[in-house]
Amino acid sequence: MIVVISPSKTQDFSLAKYNFICSEPKFYNEIMELITVLNKTSIKELKILMSISDNLAKLNFDRYQQFETKFTKDNSKPAILSFKGDVYDGIDVDHYHSQDFDFAQQHLRILSGLYGLVRPLDLIQPYRLEMGIKLKTAKNNNLYQFWGNKITNELNHLTDNNKCLINLASTEYFDSVNTNKLTCKKIDIIFKEEKDDNYKIVGLFSKKARGSMTNFIIKNKITKPELLKSFGEMEYKFNQSFSNENQYVFTRKLK
Secondary structure, three states, rough: OEEEEEOOOEEEEOOOOOOOOOOOOOOOHHHHHHHHHOOOOOOHHHHHHHOOHHHHHHHHHHHHHHOOOOOOOOOOEEEEHHHHHHHHHHHHHOOOOOHHHHHHHEEEEEEEEEOOOEEEOOEOOOOOOEEEEOOOOOEEEEEEHHOHHHHHHHHHHOOOOOOEEOOOOHHHHHHOOOOHHHOOOEEEEEEEEEOOOEEEHHHHHHHHHHHHHHHHHHOOOOOOOHHHHHHHHHOEEEEEOOOOOOEEEEEEEEO
16 A cells, blocks of 8 residues: 655754665666756746745756755755644654665655655655646756656556555646556545534644555555545544545534
């Protein structure tokens, strides 16, 4: 079972202590191709491209100017320790043991506009590049075109032998996966809030729930999709009537 989640714009690259062996991003050539384009993009162009403030444009301009061709512990940090925010607040890495990190490395992947598909222990350098950004490269008009089937092919490789893909990513990021070419079973996980007999998806709550379920999977070493139905964190419960074999829906009452 392979689980995919989204990255976060919020990142923490302060020094961190860890005793596991780190890995390097798989799509090195693609990363450097994008960095070459970003390195030639001005502060003003970044501001417009990413719809960000002057300060954020300057920050990310500096990041791309300083981006190094080698990933080391001096300029990089493991992805699982770098991303912060609503999803990652629920992934309790501060209390992970070596077995938890090992399991995450085998079963968790993070979709990324710059890195494509990231393992938790892959070293990454600071960046901001959302998948939906229309960054033009030599042959493509946006990142979805740039990544093409590369992310999908890697997921197919990871899920061979009838493994299952669990989608805990946002629509923006999972759209980088060509579902028509997936060779494995895919299960989308959806969280809904109930109020006055109406059910709806609330973005903030969904993000937190996706992080909580990711943590639940890692801590309990879950490898069979059926066991996800026992998830009960944040008062969510599996809703059989809303679910099917390709979509697991969890609901709770909105207070």
